[in-house]
Amino acid sequence: MAGKQRLYRISFMNQGQRYELYAREVSHGTMLGFVEVGKLVFGEKTSLLVDTSEERLKQEFADVDRFYVPVHAIVRIDEVKKAGPVRVIDGEGGSKVTPLPFYTFGSDGKK
Known part of the structure; x- marks a missing residue:
């Protein structure tokens, strides 16, 4: 199975909505506190039925090579x-x- 590409389903919250996307690449990335997502996968058009949610996401991520989602x-x-x-x-x-509590990296919680 050396040539098999991995496929991931990523669910995350964005502006009060839950996004569910598929991607070939997911990693902790180089930015502390973010998950790096790349090579998005969208469904093939196999019928005349158009999924407006999928079309909206295709447009939103049309020019995106990779994006970063906060861990929380x-x-x-x-x-x-x-x-x-x-x-x-x-x-x-x-x-x-239940989402994990928000934590600011490098903060000790004191003001």
């Missing part, structure tokens, strides 16, 4: 066998996941 905004990262639909879910989307 990550809900989940899974390695998967195949890509599913990319989507944006308003609010928490019924999620029972």
